[in-house]
Amino acid sequence: MADPVGRPSAREAVALVTDDFSELPAPTRASAPDGPLAWPGYDAARARAAERTGEQESVICGDARVEGTRAVLIAFEFGFLGGSLGVRTGDRLEAAYTRAREHRLPVVPLIATGGSRMQEGMLALTQLQRVARASALLREAGLPQIAVVRDPTTGGGWATLGAGADVVLALPGAQVGFAGSRVRPADADPAAYTAEAQVAAGAADAVVRPEELRGTLGRWLRLLTRPSAAPAPPPAALGAPDLPATGWEAVRRARAPHRPRATAYLDAYFTHRVAIGGDRCGGTDPDGMLCGFGEREGRTIAYAAQTGAATRPAGYRTAARLVRLADRLGIPVLTLVDTPGAANDAEAERQGAGAAIADLFGAVAAARTPVTTLVVGEGGSGGALALAAPGNTWATADSYFSVIAPELAAAILKRSPAEAEATADRLRVRPQDLVELGVVRGIVGSGVESGSEQGSTCSPEQVIVTREGGRDPRG
Numbered sequence: 049m050a051d052p053v054g055r056p057s058a059r060e061a062v063a064l065v066t067d068d069f070s071e072l073p074a075p076t077r078a079s080a081p082d083g084p085l086a087w088p089g090y091d092a093a094r095a096r097a098a099e100r101t102g103e104q105e106s107v108i109c110g111d112a113r114v115e116g117t118r119a120v121l122i123a124f125e126f127g128f129l130g131g132s133l134g135v136r137t138g139d140r141l142e143a144a145y146t147r148a149r150e151h152r153l154p155v156v157p158l159i160a161t162g163g164s165r166m167q168e169g170m171l172a173l174t175q176l177q178r179v180a181r182a183s184a185l186l187r188e189a190g191l192p193q194i195a196v197v198r199d200p201t202t203g204g205g206w207a208t209l210g211a212g213a214d215v216v217l218a219l220p221g222a223q224v225g226f227a228g229s230r231v232r233p234a235d236a237d238p239a240a241y242t243a244e245a246q247v248a249a250g251a252a253d254a255v256v257r258p259e260e261l262r263g264t265l266g267r268w269l270r271l272l273t274r275p276s277a278a279p280a281p282p283p284a285a286l287g288a289p290d291l292p293a294t295g296w297e298a299v300r301r302a303r304a305p306h307r308p309r310a311t312a313y314l315d316a317y318f319t320h321r322v323a324i325g326g327d328r329c330g331g332t333d334p335d336g337m338l339c340g341f342g343e344r345e346g347r348t349i350a351y352a353a354q355t356g357a358a359t360r361p362a363g364y365r366t367a368a369r370l371v372r373l374a375d376r377l378g379i380p381v382l383t384l385v386d387t388p389g390a391a392n393d394a395e396a397e398r399q400g401a402g403a404a405i406a407d408l409f410g411a412v413a414a415a416r417t418p419v420t421t422l423v424v425g426e427g428g429s430g431g432a433l434a435l436a437a438p439g440n441t442w443a444t445a446d447s448y449f450s451v452i453a454p455e456l457a458a459a460i461l462k463r464s465p466a467e468a469e470a471t472a473d474r475l476r477v478r479p480q481d482l483v484e485l486g487v488v489r490g491i492v493g494s495g496v497e498s499g500s501e502q503g504s505t506c507s508p509e510q511v512i513v514t515r516e517g518g519r520d521p522r523g
Contacts (some may be wrong), residue, residue: 055160055198057127058101058107058124058125058160059123061124061158061160061198062108062110062112062158064258064261064262065112065121065196066112066114066121066262068113069110069112069121070110070112072111072144074105074136074139074143075136075140075143077136077139079136082167083134085169085171087168090167094129097127097128097129098128100128101127101128103125103127103128105136105140106130106132106134106137106161107122107123107131107137108123108125108140109121109123109141109144111153114156114266115263115269116266117154117269117270118151118153119148119269120144120148120151120153122141122144122155122156122157122209123157124157124161124198124205126160126161126162126198130163131159131161131205132161132162132164132165132166132172133163133176133179134165134171134172135171137165138178138179141175141178141209142178142179145183145186148186149185149186149189153191154191154193154194154272154273155192155193155194156193156196156269157193157195157196157209157210158196159195159205159209159210160198160201161201161202161203161205161206162200162228163203163204163228164176164204173204175204180208180212183212183213187214187376190377191377192273193212194213194265195209195210195217196217196218196265197217197224197252198219199219199222200223200224200228200229201224202223202225202226202228203226203228206224206225206226210224211251211252216251216252216253217254217256217261217265217268218244218246218247218252218254218255218256219255219257219258220255220257221243223241224241224242224246225241247326249326249330249331249332250329250330250366251328251330252326253324253326264322267322268341270348272341272348274347275377275379276348276378276379277378279440280381280382280420281420282382282420282421282492283313283316283317283422284316284492285424285444285445285446285492285493286316287308287444287446288444288446289445289493291479292445292446292478294469294472294473294478295454295472295473295478295481296468296469296473297478298477298478298479299426299448301446301448303388309356309424310338310353310354310356310386310424311338311355314342314351314353314384318343318349319344320342321340321341321351322341322342324339324340324366324373326366327361327366327404328365328369331360331361331362331366332362333359333360333361333362333363335357336360336363336387336391337355337359337360337363337364337366338351339351339352339367339370341379348379349379349381349382350371350374350379350380350381351381351383351384352367352370352371352381352383352384352435353382353383353386354384354386354387354432354435356386356387356388356426357388358387358388358389358391358392359387359389359390359431360390360396360401361391361401361405362399362404364404364408364434365404365408367408367435368404368407371408371415371419372411374415374417375414375417380418381418381419382419382420383412383419383422383437384421384423384424384435385421385422385424385425385427385432385435386423386424386425386426387426387427387428387431387432388426388428389428389430390405390429390430405431409434412435412436418440419437419440420437420442421436421437421440421441421442422441422442422443422444422492423441423442423447424444424446424447425447426448427448427449427450428450428452429451432449439489440489441487441488441489442488442489442490442491442492443479443482443488443490443491444493448477448479448482449477449479449488450472452475454468454472455468457471458471479491
C-alpha cells in the first residue's frame with residue numbers, strides 16, 4: 049500500500065519493473081525490548097509501521113526477472129520508519145547480496161530511505177559498513193549493481209546503495225542527496241537536492257520516467273550481464289575513402305565541419321546503446337565525451353568517444369570510469385579519438401586536467417578486457433592519446449594524430465604561421481605515416497573502394513589497410 053503522502057510502496061516499486069518477484073526469506077535475529085538502546089516506544093513504533101505497511105522491516109528482497117534478465121531486487125518501504133536502516137535491515141541487505149554472489153546475479157536496489165535509524169544509534173549507522181562490504185564483494189565477483197533512486201533517497205542509503213552503484217537511474221523530481229530535508233542549512237537551495245541536480249552534477253546517470261523504467265532497466269541489465277573475450281572490431285569508415293596527399297591536407301580534412309563525428313559512428317555501429325553520465329566527482333562533459341554501452345551483433349561493447357571538441361577533465365574521468373567498469377564486467381571497449389586536445393583554460397586546470405588525463409592513461413593501460421581504438425578525426429597530443437589503445441589503434445583516411453598541432457609546433461620553433469603547412473609534413477601526421485611509423489595498426493576504409501578479403505570479425509563493408517600496404521581481415 050502507498051504511504052500517507054502518496055509515495056509508492058516497496059511492492060508497488062517492484063511491480064513497476066517486474067511481474068515476477070519471489071521474496072527471499074528474512075534472516076531472524078533476537079531483539080531486546082525496544083531495541084539495542086532500549087529506546088522508549090521503539091517496539092510500539094515498529095508495530096505501528098508493520099500494521100500500516102504490511103511489512104516487517106524497511107526493505108523487501110527477492111529474485112526477479114526484469115525484461116528477461118534475472119536479478120536480485122531490493123526495495124525500500126519508506127512507510128516503515130522512513131525506510132531507515134537498522135540492524136535487521138542490514139541482515140536482509142547482506143543476505144540479498146550474498147545470494148546475488150552465489151547465483152551470479154546483478155543487484156538492483158529500488159531505494160527510498162531517509163538514512164540510518166536513530167533509535168538504534170551507532171549500531172544502525174554501522175550497517176552502512178556492512179552494505180559497503182557486500183557491495184565491494186559483488187564488484188570483486190564481476191557483477192553489476194544498478195540503483196533506482198526514488199523519493200526520497202538521502203543519508204547513508206544514498207551514500208552506499210545509491211551513489212555507490214555502477215549505474216544510477218533516478219525517478220523525476222525525487223529528493224536525492226546526502227543531507228535530508230531536516231538537516232540541511234536553512235538557506236540551502238532545495239533544487240540542489242533533486243534527481244535532476246544529481247544528474248547534472250555527474251552523480252547519477254539519467255532521470256527515467258516511471259512508465260519507461262522497466263524497459264530502461266531491462267536494457268541496462270541485458271547489456272551489463274554479457275561478458276565477452278573477443279575485442280571490438282573497429283568501425284567502418286564513414287568519411288573520405290582516399291588518403292591525404294600531404295600532412296596539411298590530413299589536418300584540414302580532420303578539421304572539416306562536415307566530417308562524420310562520434311554520434312554518426314556510434315549510430316552506425318550499434319543496434320542500440322545507453323549512456324552513462326558524469327564522473328562521480330561533480331562533473332560532466334556531454335559536449336566533449338560520450339560514454340556508455342551498446343549492442344552490436346548480439347553482444348555488448350562499451351564505448352568512450354570524443355566528439356571533436358576539446359575534452360574537459362570531467363570527460364576524461366567519465367571515460368576512465370567507463371573503462372574500469374567494462375574491465376570489471378569483462379566487456380570489450382571501443383574508443384573513438386577525435387579532439388584538438390585537452391581543454392587548457394584556467395578552469396580546466398582548477399578541475400585537475402593533468403590528474404584526469406593521467407587517470408585515463410592508467411585505466412586504459414591496466415585494462416584486462418580488450419580495448420580497440422579508431423581515430424576518426426583530430427588526434428591532438430596527449431589529450432587524444434590517453435584514450436588510445438596501445439597496440440590496437442586504427443585510423444580513418446580523414447584523420448590525423450600528432451604530438452602537437454602544426455601551428456603550435458611552428459610557434460614553439462619560432463617559425464612564421466605560414467610554415468604551419470610544411471611543419472605538418474615534417475611531423476608526419478597523415479594516417480599512412482602513422483601506419484609506417486607503427487603508431488596505428490592500419491587504416492579503415494569504406495567498402496566501396498575495394499572488394500578485399502574479409503575476416504570473421506569485420507563487418508562486410510570494412511577494408512583495412514595495414515602497415516605492409518596490403519589488406520588485413522583482422523577486427
